[in-house]
Amino acid sequence: MTNKTKKRIAIFGSTGSIGTQALDVIAANPELFSAEVLTAMTNDALLIKQALAFQPAIVVIGDEKKYPIVKEALSGTDTQVYCGEKALQEVASMDVYDMMLAAIVGYAGLKPTLMAIEAGKAIALANKETLVVAGDIIIRKAMEFRVPIIPVDSEHSAIFQCLVGEGRNKIEKIILTASGGPFLGRKPNFLMNVKREHALQHPNWSMGAKITIDSATLMNKGLEVIEARWLFNLKPEQIQVVIHPQSIIHSMVQFEDGSIKAQMGLPDMKLPIQYAMAFPQRIPNTFPRYNFKQPNTLQFDEPDLKTFRNLALALEAMKQGGNMPCILNAANEIAVYAFLKNRIGFLDMTDVVEKTMQNVAHIAEPTLEDYFETDGEARTFADSLIQMY
Numbered sequence: 001m002t003n004k005t006k007k008r009i010a011i012f013g014s015t016g017s018i019g020t021q022a023l024d025v026i027a028a029n030p031e032l033f034s035a036e037v038l039t040a041m042t043n044d045a046l047l048i049k050q051a052l053a054f055q056p057a058i059v060v061i062g063d064e065k066k067y068p069i070v071k072e073a074l075s076g077t078d079t080q081v082y083c084g085e086k087a088l089q090e091v092a093s094m095d096v097y098d099m100m101l102a103a104i105v106g107y108a109g110l111k112p113t114l115m116a117i118e119a120g121k122a123i124a125l126a127n128k129e130t131l132v133v134a135g136d137i138i139i140r141k142a143m144e145f146r147v148p149i150i151p152v153d154s155e156h157s158a159i160f161q162c163l164v165g166e167g168r169n170k171i172e173k174i175i176l177t178a179s180g181g182p183f184l185g186r187k188p189n190f191l192m193n194v195k196r197e198h199a200l201q202h203p204n205w206s207m208g209a210k211i212t213i214d215s216a217t218l219m220n221k222g223l224e225v226i227e228a229r230w231l232f233n234l235k236p237e238q239i240q241v242v243i244h245p246q247s248i249i250h251s252m253v254q255f256e257d258g259s260i261k262a263q264m265g266l267p268d269m270k271l272p273i274q275y276a277m278a279f280p281q282r283i284p285n286t287f288p289r290y291n292f293k294q295p296n297t298l299q300f301d302e303p304d305l306k307t308f309r310n311l312a313l314a315l316e317a318m319k320q321g322g323n324m325p326c327i328l329n330a331a332n333e334i335a336v337y338a339f340l341k342n343r344i345g346f347l348d349m350t351d352v353v354e355k356t357m358q359n360v361a362h363i364a365e366p367t368l369e370d371y372f373e374t375d376g377e378a379r380t381f382a383d384s385l386i387q388m389y
């Protein structure tokens, strides 16, 4: 294969858990992919190392104070160096790449992804918050600009894979599996004493800090329900969450004839990352395989919505619609970072989200501007709650 047929990938958030694994996939498949844009927020050392190894056309460091360090380190190379939030958006619309891997964490991923869609770039979407905040607008824009959004989140990749070849066959419902996180089966009297270090230990997946906390509170599953609603054009009642502690079945689709398709495999994010990057091709790899010869039990259970109220709040936000999921997401980001700084307790995160949802004005049909404003208002309100702890 010649250079011309390589897919040029822009990894927004290349220094994170998803970003570094995506670079592993690119390194393993140099004939298929090249890394043309790499971005980080503060981790200049890793960004520089990645740039020297992959020789992208452009790197962006979000933190402007780090610009001189990155610029100096890459001065002998052909890589251009940009900095700041605005640059992330500008680079997203540049003609140096074909597919964006949206792997920035949180609301910060929204604007660059929007710019990439408007520039006609294919999107491999890890950043679920983008769809939680403004799913209606993102999906509408993707249709308008005819760009595919291919999920990287393992559950959504599973559903996407189950739908390949199904044409117009209708989905009766999807079954989103959830590991249940490190506190599966625990009750509030235990959770109230949970500390940061304990919550950062996920049984099956190694991920960035924010999503690891979201997995422990089940907010991650709530965000994923909303993500699925937009990706697969579903009604809220068509989405069921099932606890499956082994994380072998990554999710399922039930069709109108009652038949259920599941996508299975060992939990390894490199699989959905490479699937999204190579779609519709499957590329061989040497990742460990699931072994049916070992004693295995696959369990399924109902989520405990009374204990893990974040999931209930996310379902409620989805039902209310409009800017409510945006409010939920902003409050949750503030709450998670406060918990990570030991400012508030584990269960306080839910209270912050709930109170913010009750206090920021609901808008039934928000514009993009409304979403930006809502995000700011919800953050300010959630912050003011945290000051009181």
Ligand code: NDP
Binding pocket: 012, 013, 014, 015, 016, 017, 018, 019, 039, 040, 041, 042, 043, 044, 062, 102, 103, 104, 105, 106, 108, 126, 127, 128, 129, 152, 153, 154, 205, 206, 207, 208, 209, 210, 211, 269
């Ligand atoms: P990490 O925290 O590991 O990485 C986040 C990346 O985004 C880093 O490159 C970071 O830069 C950058 N970043 C952080 N804040 C900003 C900002 N304000 N502006 C620009 N860039 C920023 O996150 P993950 O890789 O775990 O997750 C990324 C996304 O993928 C999340 O939305 C998550 O929900 C989703 N996802 C992750 C999974 C996983 O297994 N990790 C699984 C499924 C979905 P720096 O390193 O400099 O801070």
Ligand code: MG
Binding pocket: 153, 154, 155, 224
């Ligand atoms: Mg997931």
